[in-house]
Amino acid sequence: MAAGPALPDGRARAQLPHLSKMERVVVSMQDPDQGVKTRSQRLLITVVPHAVTGNDVVEWLIQKYCISEEEALHLGILLVRHGYLYPLRNVRSLVLWPDETLYRFQTPYFWMSTLWPAAELDYAIYLTKKNIRKQGALVDHEKEHYDQLHRKINHMWDLVVMQAREQLRAAKQRRKGDRLVIACQEQTYWLVNRPPPGVSSVLEQGPERGSCIAGRVQMTKNPDFYKRQIECCRKALSRSRVKSSVCLEAYLKFSSQHEPHDPIMSGCLPSNPWITDDDTYWALNAPSAAVPTKLRVEQWGFSFRELLEDPVGRAHFMDFLRKEFSAENLSFWEACEALRHGGQAQVPALVDSVYQQFLAPGAARWVNIDSQTMERTLEGLRWPHRYVLDDAQLHIYMLMKKDSYPRFLKSDMYTGLLAEAMTPPDTKRRVFPFMWKPRRLSPSPALLPASASGETAVTAGGLGGGDREV
Numbered sequence: 001m002a003a004g005p006a007l008p009d010g011r012a013r014a015q016l017p018h019l020s021k022m023e024r025v026v027v028s029m030q031d032p033d034q035g036v037k038t039r040s041q042r043l044l045i046t047v048v049p050h051a052v053t054g055n056d057v058v059e060w061l062i063q064k065y066c067i068s069e070e071e072a073l074h075l076g077i078l079l080v081r082h083g084y085l086y087p088l089r090n091v092r093s094l095v096l097w098p099d100e101t102l103y104r105f106q107t108p109y110f111w112m113s114t115l116w117p118a119a120e121l122d123y124a125i126y127l128t129k130k131n132i133r134k135q136g137a138l139v140d141h142e143k144e145h146y147d148q149l150h151r152k153i154n155h156m157w158d159l160v161v162m163q164a165r166e167q168l169r170a171a172k173q174r175r176k177g178d179r180l181v182i183a184c185q186e187q188t189y190w191l192v193n194r195p196p197p198g199v200s201s202v203l204e205q206g207p208e209r210g211s212c213i214a215g216r217v218q219m220t221k222n223p224d225f226y227k228r229q230i231e232c233c234r235k236a237l238s239r240s241r242v243k244s245s246v247c248l249e250a251y252l253k254f255s256s257q258h259e260p261h262d263p264i265m266s267g268c269l270p271s272n273p274w275i276t277d278d279d280t281y282w283a284l285n286a287p288s289a290a291v292p293t294k295l296r297v298e299q300w301g302f303s304f305r306e307l308l309e310d311p312v313g314r315a316h317f318m319d320f321l322r323k324e325f326s327a328e329n330l331s332f333w334e335a336c337e338a339l340r341h342g343g344q345a346q347v348p349a350l351v352d353s354v355y356q357q358f359l360a361p362g363a364a365r366w367v368n369i370d371s372q373t374m375e376r377t378l379e380g381l382r383w384p385h386r387y388v389l390d391d392a393q394l395h396i397y398m399l400m401k402k403d404s405y406p407r408f409l410k411s412d413m414y415t416g417l418l419a420e421a422m423t424p425p426d427t428k429r430r431v432f433p434f435m436w437k438p439r440r441l442s443p444s445p446a447l448l449p450a451s452a453s454g455e456t457a458v459t460a461g462g463l464g465g466g467d468r469e470v
Contacts, residue, residue, distance in 0.1 A: 019082070019112050025075075026084045029060060030105055036060045041102050043088055046177050051088065051104055054097045066347055068383040073098055082112060082202050086188035088180065092139075094191055104181065110189045112203070118193040121160070124149040126190055128164040141196050257302060261295050269424035284424055287311040294421035301409055304401040308333075316417060320408050328365035329396050329404070332358045336393035340386050351384040359392065369395045 029036045041051040054076070061072035076096035079085050080103070087093070088102040096103070127146045131138055138146060150157060171179050195201045260266050263281075271278040284293055292312050300307040307313045314330070321327040335358065339350045358367045359377065369377075373391050380388040408414055 022079060022082060022084060023111060023113055026079065026105065028064070029057070043102060043180070046180055048088060048102065048104070048177050048181065051102045054099055054101045054103060057085070057096065057103065058098045062383075065344065066383075067385055069098075071385075081192070083110060083188050083192040086184050088184055091184050091187045092191070092196075094188065104184070106185060106188065110185060112192070118190075120149060120153065121156075123190065123194060124153060124157075124160045125163045125167070126186060128160050129167055132164060132168060139196070145194065261299050280424070284422075291420070291422050292417070294418065294423050297414075297417050297421045300414075304405045307405065307408075316413065317404075317408055320411060320413050321404060324404070324407075326404060328358065328367055329400050331365060332367045332396055333393055333400070336389045339389060342386070344386075347386050348384050351381065351388060354389060355381065367392075367396055368399075 028034070036052050036056050038050040038052050040047055040049045041053075042048075057076050057079075058069065058072045061067065061075055062069060065072075065075075067075075073096065076085070076098075080087070080094045080096045083094075084106050085096065085103045086106055087095075088104060123145070127138065127142055127149065130142070131146065153160070171182065174182075192202065263272070268281050270280050270284075273279050273281045283289070285296060287310075289312060296310070296312070300310065300313040307317055314334075318327055318330050321330055332354070335350075335354045339347065339354060342350055357363055358365055359369075359374070360366075369392050373395050377389060377392050
């Protein structure tokens with residue numbers, strides 16, 4: 001049996017980018033020393049080796065990645081829905097339960113990273129084998145697929161039946177525990193690659209999700225669906241909307257404001273480094289430039305985000321806040337940015353450092369945030385993660401944007417920066433100097449050589465003089 005997602009025409013599809021990350025997590029979970037502890041579990045009278053419980057999986061994810069229980073459960077459910085873990089009971093429901101429910105790790109043969117398509121022939125063999133074993137007791141959607149495949153590959157149906165019976169005969173020679181494991185593996189694989197109607201497929205990408213449409217058709221049979229639709233429409237009617245004319249005016253204002261500062265639209269001084277060998281433009285606009293250009297300083301006045309994204313502008317803004325004795329606000333914002341984009345292993349230490357420096361009672365650089373934000377932040381510090389200080393950071397950001405930033409634009413410091421900012425001289429050069437050639441006027445056939453033209457001029461002058469005398 002071949003594993004992996006397939007395109008509608010049967011070609012293998014490129015691996016989705018998130019699958020490699022999920023498979024690295026699964027490999028770490030199966031590490032014999034630091035992974036999830038596996039042990040033999042008894043399922044009724046059958047002993048299943050190398051099984052884990054849902055509770056063990058959730059606890060391992062919490063300890064390994066320093067995340068909350070809700071995030072760990074969500075990550076575990078994603079692993080189950082992608083087929084990297086499969087339940088030993090109720091295989092039709094690919095959900096991770098944080099209790100003593102038994103699960104096993106899927107063998108890499110059935111992983112989604114295998115780029116071979118899930119062939120129709122393999123699915124037909126699986127359905128035929130299940131139909132023989134359960135004597136026709138297939139689920140409704142499986143019966144529908146079974147009939148479609150029977151009509152589609154009727155010319156080779158004898159091969160399908162022969163392969164199914166051969167696999168069943170080989171399965172009878174295995175132990176009961178092995179037969180249970182293989183059956184759960186196959187069923188999980190086909191639930192991922194051929195999901196039932198109404199279940200979204202994790203292999204689909206892009207805005208077109210056909211299974212969602214099928215689920216929507218099923219939901220119309222339920223009266224609660226119409227109640228939810230009515231409530232959704234009521235909320236949509238009460239939602240405030242912006243006129244298209246206002247949006248277009250905002251786009252025009254943004255474009256006209258940024259056009260002089262766009263090197264592609266308006267050119268760049270002193271020369272264009274994309275088409276010349278002169279890299280002066282990069283040196284003048286470097287993050288550590290001593291004297292910023294005038295266009296760069298003007299751009300700081302467009303928005304507060306423009307000022308913070310420029311290292312030079314943020315440094316001058318820090319100097320201004322020091323004069324107003326509120327530099328701890330920007331320092332706290334920078335510390336939160338370092339926490340958000342830092343390494344996962346340093347997250348607990350960074351969270352504790354930021355809390356002790358800016359938020360703890362009696363902190364050296366205490367920042368002023370409201371009580372509700374502080375309560376949400378303290379509650380999140382129980383399970384520290386890289387986004388635990390987002391509420392406090394947003395509060396300080398809006399405080400600087402509405403109070404400190406307007407005063408900075410009106411201050412003498414910003415006015416002086418505009419006056420002292422440099423304007424690079426224009427040193428235009430030809431784009432392709434090797435193609436330039438000096439202009440040479442082509443001789444006109446109406447013009448004679450120099451000697452002949454002189455005689456002609458004298459003759460014409462004489463004739464002209466005679467005419468005037470006459």
